Amino acid sequence: SQQGEEDPQALSIQEGENATMNCSYKTSINNLQWYRQNSGRGLVHLILIRSNEREKHSGRLRVTLDTSKKSSSLLITASRAADTASYFCATAPLTGTASKLTFGTGTRLQVTL
Amino acid sequence: EAQVTQNPRYLITVTGKKLTVTCSQNMNHEYMSWYRQDPGLGLRQIYYSMNVEVTDKGDVPEGYKVSRKEKRNFPLILESPSPNQTSLYFCASSSPGIVSPLHFGNGTRLTVT
Numbered sequence: 001s002q003q004g005e006e007d008p009q010a011l012s013i014q015e016g017e018n019a020t021m022n023c024s025y026k027t028s029i030n031n032l033q034w035y036r037q038n039s040g041r042g043l044v045h046l047i048l049i050r051s052n053e054r055e056k057h058s059g060r061l062r063v064t065l066d067t068s069k070k071s072s073s074l075l076i077t078a079s080r081a082a083d084t085a086s087y088f089c090a091t092a093p094l095t096g097t098a099s100k101l102t103f104g105t106g107t108r109l110q111v112t113l
Numbered sequence: 114e115a116q117v118t119q120n121p122r123y124l125i126t127v128t129g130k131k132l133t134v135t136c137s138q139n140m141n142h143e144y145m146s147w148y149r150q151d152p153g154l155g156l157r158q159i160y161y162s163m164n165v166e167v168t169d170k171g172d173v174p175e176g177y178k179v180s181r182k183e184k185r186n187f188p189l190i191l192e193s194p195s196p197n198q199t200s201l202y203f204c205a206s207s208s209p210g211i212v213s214p215l216h217f218g219n220g221t222r223l224t225v226t
Binding site: 030031033035040041042043044045048050088090092093095096097098099100101102103104105106 | 117144146148153154155156158161163169171201203205207208209210211212213214215216217218219220222
């Protein structure tokens, strides 16, 4: 069952621009994670933000979480062609194990030179 | 190098011919899981395992079997594949906690004719 829904479904920007993608979810969460998937390859974990955190940074990535709106955003600053990939949010419920992580349908990001 | 290894990478088969997709991880993770990825549907969990000899159904288990005889291996078995099982399959592993990021294999693209 899907919990997170990403928006937009697809995004095309030029190298050097910032890319913002959003994730909305329905039920209360313990944490929200973002993953990247290069074409046809396995997903790679990018960052995890817990429900009691509002913002987190990792290199050129900035993630925000608004639990009152049940939404998160992933900002990639100064994008590069190598950032071209699909990005997925995944939500973890309040209780349970790793087995309860559910994924959205993803945002396809295209970064052109 | 810490990794999840899936084999084969590509597989074309015919309806009804039993097949096994292997998955192995070298990170001593208790938790392992299988997902399928289809356009527009995101990642859907097929089966998961919290430890050796402990497996459970995910969201779309019909037509699949798994086993967990050793901690490092978690094969996915399709006893009688059908065309609607044509998909991209991913194995993932992690520590069992709700804040543990998943490590994914590189995927197996299965086509059933």
